Amino acid sequence: MIDPRKILHDVFGFPSFREGQEEIVRAVLAGEDVLAIMPTGAGKSLCYQLPTLAREGLTVVVSPLIALMRDQVAALRHFGIEAGSLNSANDPAENRRVVDAVREKRMRILYASPERLANTGTTEWLARSGVNLLAIDEAHCVSQWGHDFRPEYAMLGEVRQRLGNVQTIALTATADVATRSDIMHRLFEEEPRLFIHGFDRPNLRLAMQAKEHSRRQLFSFLDKHRHESGIVYCSSRDATERLADSLSQAGYRALPYHAGMHQQDRAKNQDIFLQEDGVVMVATVAFGMGIDKPDVRFVAHAALPKSIEAYYQEIGRAGRDGAPADTLTLYGLDDMRLRRLQIEESDAADEQKRVERQRLNALVALCEAPRCRRQTLLAYFGETTEPCGNCDLCIDGVMSFDGTIEAQKILSA
């Protein structure tokens, strides 16, 4: 076996592993099945690519998007690694190259769509050629609770068996417990080694407050961040317009953003936010996907976010440059009560309701955390840490407002 660090330097040209990568690489090289949960951009691909190169044989990678496969194959070939893909967009020449390379055992990393692998002819052919490792990327697609459910992903447990019960690594950025347990059950027969890394963003200061005088709470937070770029999330289109107006009157450069605006106005406000300094974007959750502005200095929630996942994604848009960034989330007991009611009154299946109830309970528990908020947050994602020193509870101690009893009444209804 070749030393993983040597491959990291010589093939990929990286000076060091990122958090979590080395342990996962070593577990794969030790022959273990692995479920790796790391945020987007953390470097999950390396966790199956590097072990492949450290030993012999073929790795088959399942990926849901043809565009993603293409990027990865191009990047690997650029590093001088024999790689290819099997998907519906291949031309005959590409197919021939792939088939020949697999037959001659030159192929090292082969990407395949789940639809292709659902075809028994394909898996039998691959099994005959010999597959060493099955890597299932975006493994949350196996779960009905996720936003990305793909029925073909449900077949992958069977594919793994048809490939001779091959060693498997599943990777995803989605950390919630319901999704994780779906991945475990559907893809693995025995529990894989679980790795959860890199969810902490220590430069983000965390704070949550029960709404008392919400406007005053919000304005005093924003006042500490005059002339900085930031986002305020509101729960309705109307609320964004109203708040953007009152902030403008208070001397901020504040702009609304929501899906009900004309496409041109929306694009214009987004451009201003991206290009100018010190703009406050007052937005619904429609804003932010794919926005990569490194110097967003604060994110505020004027109302309870949808879930812990949504909360973390939204505050995660601050401080991408690694410099300190501030967050504040305001929540009201009314928000919680309404949310609870919406779940109970929806036509969703019981199992779905159960999952949504659990998610709401976890969010409320975060709002009412008794000590370090970051510990509570990261524990939800499965990570354990020391008290952070950079959240409201570490800095100010437990808040004076005690909503716990009230909140419990709502949740136990």
Ligand code: ADP
């Ligand atoms: P993920 O799948 O977790 O979202 P990727 O595997 O696409 O992340 O990697 C994100 C980026 O990080 C890629 O450009 C990759 O080359 C880079 N990267 C991965 N590992 C390292 C490392 N150890 N050092 C530097 N860059 C890395």
Ligand code: MG
């Ligand atoms: Mg990825």
Ligand code: ZN
């Ligand atoms: Zn803390």
